[in-house]
Amino acid sequence: MDLKTIEKKILEDPTLSRLSQLAEERKTPLFLVGGTIRDLLLGREPKFAARPLKRDFDFALPKEDPSFISMMEEVLHLRFFRIGKEEMNTLTYRVVKDDLSIDLTLFQGEKIEEDLQRRDFTINAIAFSLLDKKFYWAAGSLEDIERRVIRTVSPLSIPQDPLRMLRAIRYHCTLEGVSLDSKLKEEISLKKNLADKLPGERIKMELDQILLSPHPAAGITSLFELGLLLILLPELKGLETLSQNEYHHLNVLSHILLMTEKISWASERMTRKGKEPSLHPEDWLSLYYAALFHDIGKQDTFSEDAEGKIHFYHHESFSCQRAERMMERLRFSNTMKNRVLHLVQNHMRVLNLSEETKESALKRLVNQMGDDTPLLVLHTLADMEASRGILSIQKDDVVEGHCLRVLTLFQEKDIVHPPPLITGYDVMALGYASGPKVGQILNLIRQKQVEGEIRNREDALILLRERFGALGGRE
Numbered sequence: 001m002d003l004k005t006i007e008k009k010i011l012e013d014p015t016l017s018r019l020s021q022l023a024e025e026r027k028t029p030l031f032l033v034g035g036t037i038r039d040l041l042l043g044r045e046p047k048f049a050a051r052p053l054k055r056d057f058d059f060a061l062p063k064e065d066p067s068f069i070s071m072m073e074e075v076l077h078l079r080f081f082r083i084g085k086e087e088m089n090t091l092t093y094r095v096v097k098d099d100l101s102i103d104l105t106l107f108q109g110e111k112i113e114e115d116l117q118r119r120d121f122t123i124n125a126i127a128f129s130l131l132d133k134k135f136y137w138a139a140g141s142l143e144d145i146e147r148r149v150i151r152t153v154s155p156l157s158i159p160q161d162p163l164r165m166l167r168a169i170r171y172h173c174t175l176e177g178v179s180l181d182s183k184l185k186e187e188i189s190l191k192k193n194l195a196d197k198l199p200g201e202r203i204k205m206e207l208d209q210i211l212l213s214p215h216p217a218a219g220i221t222s223l224f225e226l227g228l229l230l231i232l233l234p235e236l237k238g239l240e241t242l243s244q245n246e247y248h249h250l251n252v253l254s255h256i257l258l259m260t261e262k263i264s265w266a267s268e269r270m271t272r273k274g275k276e277p278s279l280h281p282e283d284w285l286s287l288y289y290a291a292l293f294h295d296i297g298k299q300d301t302f303s304e305d306a307e308g309k310i311h312f313y314h315h316e317s318f319s320c321q322r323a324e325r326m327m328e329r330l331r332f333s334n335t336m337k338n339r340v341l342h343l344v345q346n347h348m349r350v351l352n353l354s355e356e357t358k359e360s361a362l363k364r365l366v367n368q369m370g371d372d373t374p375l376l377v378l379h380t381l382a383d384m385e386a387s388r389g390i391l392s393i394q395k396d397d398v399v400e401g402h403c404l405r406v407l408t409l410f411q412e413k414d415i416v417h418p419p420p421l422i423t424g425y426d427v428m429a430l431g432y433a434s435g436p437k438v439g440q441i442l443n444l445i446r447q448k449q450v451e452g453e454i455r456n457r458e459d460a461l462i463l464l465r466e467r468f469g470a471l472g473g474r475e
Helices: 003-012 014-026 035-041 068-076 112-117 141-147 164-174 182-197 200-211 216-225 234-239 252-272 281-293 315-329 334-346 359-385 396-410 424-428 436-450 457-468
Strands: 031-033 055-061 081-083 092-097 100-106 126-129 135-137 302-304 310-312
Touching (some): 003 014, 003 126, 014 068, 031 035, 031 112, 035 055, 035 126, 112 135, 164 200, 164 216, 252 281, 252 359, 252 396, 281 359, 315 334, 359 436, 424 436, 424 457
Parallel strands (some): 055 100
Antiparallel strands (some): 081 092, 092 100, 126 135, 302 310
8 A cells, every 4th residue: 555545544534634634733743653554554454444443543742842732632622641651751641532542652852753763663663744744664664564574673672661572472463464573583582581570560461462362372372482471471380391191192381372272263163063152352361361370280289199190189279379379460350360260260160070960060060150151161172172182082072062061051041140039038037147157048049949959939938948947957
């Protein structure tokens, strides 16, 4: 796509057109930089082309024109908030509203040419002046876009901000057909330890985008091959050479890496079976993080019996302990942390079911997993497919059969969220004081309801009186 066509497409956007008019009126150089221009040059659909996609713009403004920011606010009817630190040259003015996201930074340098030299990669070191309608770019930018190569602008790019190592891999996963320059790979391998001091929330932000990209497994594999994964998640180091039993054909870490690849296989498998999972981004993130964390407790539970068989008794609980510490360091939200831990703690349940497992047990599992049931199914199938040991292969049909039945039961609302048949007041009417015991009794009644043993309030009250009527008697 030629630059004249790109200029036309840029100015077709109402927000950019309005800011261009403002720049002309105030004689202020305002530059659109980075992703929007890059995507157009790569022939990708621009982020502002269609709703409900968010229009995502990055701007650069000369240091001497900060008052122009308030003018932008007035014209666009929005307010910027500040993030980062001015003394560290990381100050950004940001606004996120409906379908619009804007980041604006002041020049790092005196002119736009100097500012571009301080950006991360040549494919992003491109600017368009909304004042004079001219393009500016760092040396090699257009050539690298043509070659679809990710290359740093200068030798200082990564030392200035080590997070750019993760960002390079994120671009590799999100920009179709774009590869990392060989010298950049070497530089990341050499400078990987710089990532050790990155704030947890910045690491998670990049990991999230890698895991939500079209090629999450390729991203995780690249992080491992370039040495970054074990820097970012040092808890995985103990798994690299940890052998497993006859259920697996790989060591623990290799199994985890393969499992991230098999999640898409599991989703496609269920779709072909007529059980397509309907998942949101937060669901996918919870699933991928659970896959990364589910076996980290094996390094704490490795044992070998007298016959030379390897065991990892109760590794789920130890995995949860390590995963919780990791997620606290990376600043996970409490909601996502709890969902990941829920999956990790229960990831063996379907795998451990026998062929003779009754439907009541499957109903109980669905009720206990709740809305995370589809995630557990995909996790189970991916775990199974990444385990090609002799004993594992023998159970493939059984595991898949249970997964299909579990997804069928998940569609029954009375199993996932059964309507309460009795309340705490019914229990306390028998003489119980308000407290944990009342909750335990209600849970038992709900379990019998889920399993189909009781179907209405009358059944529930009969069971309540028979089982708990004599206070302290038949508890």
